[in-house]
């Protein structure tokens with residue numbers, strides 16, 4: 001039987017543990033608080049992150065990383081992106097030499113502008129063939145309700161992507177394989193920033209033309225960055241690109257979208273942070289995505305606008321006027 005260790009028992013870690021258990025895996029779900037692990041085992045629910053959802057029998061919760069990692073075929077990493085480096089340094093010694101490390105995170109590291117798979121390779125000292133990414137339009141609450149959705153299992157080694165695909169395929173969860181890890185990770189990280197932008201527009205009372213413009217031009221700047229970094233541009237019209245962007249930008253379940261809406265309605269950054277219970281990756285990653293764009297000489301005007309609103313306190317109305325008064329350009333260049 002395939003064994004998975006899921007490191008992170010928040011919304012997506014718990015929902016994905018359900019998917020793997022439903023796919024027939026034996027799943028160990030790690031979280032840093034022993035009391036929550038005990039509650040999950042005793043009640044078969046995770047009241048802090050997925051209240052009211054019954055967890056399958058195949059999941060066992062623990063706060064002991066070595067216990068979770070023992071014999072794992074897959075170590076699924078799903079904590080906030082900015083905490084990965086420190087956490088993984090503690091978990092790595094417990095992982096076996098054959099364990100495939102799978103990133104479910106959608107952020108870029110602040111300071112280094114590294115993708116999560118790069119941080120994993122560096123900290124755990126594993127080659128790219130042992131690092132995979134699982135991404136796509138997968139809002140945790142909908143997956144936990146077993147609503148049908150597709151995803152992408154990506155690895156530079158296609159046979160590893162296929163093993164991951166088999167380990168999480170269920171009647172309601174349909175992963176496709178891809179070998180474009182760079183494109184898949186960029187799609188997931190940049191869509192959070194565009195989700196913030198669309199949320200801000202929503203909070204300002206703007207309509208669907210404005211939101212469709214942000215989504216489409218957001219995808220254009222994601223693709224520009226991807227091309228500069230050697231990604232396959234077709235990845236961005238797939239589930240890891242357009243698919244995830246549409247889910248995040250249209251759903252009130254999206255934390256990034258909701259965070260943006262709160263800012264657009266006039267909340268300060270501090271007020272919006274206080275109103276957000278779970279991880280909205282784009283809030284931190286908008287700065288590292290902009291950093292990544294600059295390192296590759298790529299113009300990312302929407303990302304720049306989001307950073308100016310979120311971190312420089314620029315009023316959304318002023319930022320919008322500036323965005324709309326940029327010089328005229330061809331649609332493709």
Ligand SMILES: NC(=O)C1=CN([C@@H]2O[C@H](COP(=O)(O)OP(=O)(O)OC[C@H]3O[C@@H](n4cnc5c(N)ncnc54)[C@H](O)[C@@H]3O)[C@@H](O)[C@H]2O)C=CC1
Nearest residue numbers: 009010011012013078079083105106138139140278279281
């Ligand atoms: N929630 C969703 O629908 C989806 C989330 N993701 C990505 O999954 C990642 C995790 O997000 P969620 O599970 O939604 O977040 P969450 O906020 O629901 O849960 C985060 C988990 O990490 C733990 N955590 C926080 N700081 C920590 C630290 N310093 N050390 C160890 N553990 C820590 C929390 O206790 C919690 O268990 C993010 O990168 C997000 O972009 C990806 C797809 C869907």
Ligand SMILES: O=C(CO)COP(=O)(O)O
Nearest residue numbers: 136137138139254255256
């Ligand atoms: O990545 C997600 C859906 O695929 C979840 O989006 P949020 O992190 O904005 O909730």
